[in-house]
Amino acid sequence: MTVEMKRIPGTALSEKDIESxxxxxxxxxxxxxxxxxxxxxxxAYLAGLKRGEILGSYCPTDDLTVVPPRxxxxxxxxxxxSYVRLQDTGRVNTFSLCYVTWDVQRIExxxxxxxxxxxxxxxxxxxxxxxxxVRPEDVRVGMRVQAVWKPPHEREGAITDILYFKPIxxxxx
Amino acid sequence: xTLLPRDPEAPGTWQGSLPVASRYTYGLAGExxxxxxxxxxxxxxxxxxxxxxxxxxARQFCERCFDELQDWHDVGTRGEVHAFTRLxxxxxxSPREEPELIAFVRIADGGLMHRLGELDPEAVQIGxxxxxxxxxxxxxxxxxxxxxxxxxxxx
Numbered sequence: 001m002t003v004e005m006k007r008i009p010g011t012a013l014s015e016k017d018i019e020s021x022x023x024x025x026x027x028x029x030x031x032x033x034x035x036x037x038x039x040x041x042x043x044a045y046l047a048g049l050k051r052g053e054i055l056g057s058y059c060p061t062d063d064l065t066v067v068p069p070r071x072x073x074x075x076x077x078x079x080x081x082s083y084v085r086l087q088d089t090g091r092v093n094t095f096s097l098c099y100v101t102w103d104v105q106r107i108e109x110x111x112x113x114x115x116x117x118x119x120x121x122x123x124x125x126x127x128x129x130x131x132x133x134v135r136p137e138d139v140r141v142g143m144r145v146q147a148v149w150k151p152p153h154e155r156e157g158a159i160t161d162i163l164y165f166k167p168i169x170x171x172x173x
Numbered sequence: 174x175t176l177l178p179r180d181p182e183a184p185g186t187w188q189g190s191l192p193v194a195s196r197y198t199y200g201l202a203g204e205x206x207x208x209x210x211x212x213x214x215x216x217x218x219x220x221x222x223x224x225x226x227x228x229x230x231a232r233q234f235c236e237r238c239f240d241e242l243q244d245w246h247d248v249g250t251r252g253e254v255h256a257f258t259r260l261x262x263x264x265x266x267s268p269r270e271e272p273e274l275i276a277f278v279r280i281a282d283g284g285l286m287h288r289l290g291e292l293d294p295e296a297v298q299i300g301x302x303x304x305x306x307x308x309x310x311x312x313x314x315x316x317x318x319x320x321x322x323x324x325x326x327x328x
Contacts, residue, residue: 021315023198024199024203024204024208024314027194027195027196028194028195028197029193029194030193030194030195032191032192032193033190033191034190035186035187036188036189040177040180043180043183043185044177044183046184047180047183071176079177080176082177083177157184
């Protein structure tokens, strides 16, 4: 529809109109702080990351290991049986080359967000993270990768305790 | 069956902040209202002759009959306290010794939400006559805070 519109109604404003005070405005910055309850499963996951471990949880009914750990199985709604320590290696399930930052700045070198199926979890179960130490054109679905961790004293129980995942050889564990 | 245990090392909450910045332009009527407040130090209302209502702050259209409002005029700086509240807590949650007074000040058939000042917090009453105290012209920015506060009208 917009392509056929000759003229878009309304009054267009430029940054100059605002700066010069031709058009009046008020600016504000909300103090939008939040605290998100980690819960039992994600709490254990974050504590695990601080120790340098990726945790999942296991449902014996469905023979399913999910990551991050959940307390209740999302398939059968039964309580999960146990936490499982997974490998810090895996396989790229899907990825994106991202040339725009979260605040809409263009960047030359792309960020490479990827879903990584973690070794030890059930097939197609993985986490979203970033890839590093790899040229954008070399990234492939199915590629083997391993977590690169922050040094222990810098870890804080956050997903960013893993800096990124880097490619490893097909056979390497 | 028991649930998975809580890890005693687990962080209870994940904390962060969202970067939310806003810029609000007032629109056609608002622009004219705040321009008059900034440049001329006056509060503008707009009257609908058909409905017999004077809107404050001034509107572009009558919200009863949708007629375009042509009759804009200075409604003066005086009004009366229609409702008020005493705030004993600051924005950041810290307590206040002296309350901040916030009132809806009725002017003509509308009014403005603003601070009350230059009075004893205990002496505020609904119906009290008040007047706007404006900032000096050089300090006015075209904001509702160009009005410092409302104070009791000097007899």
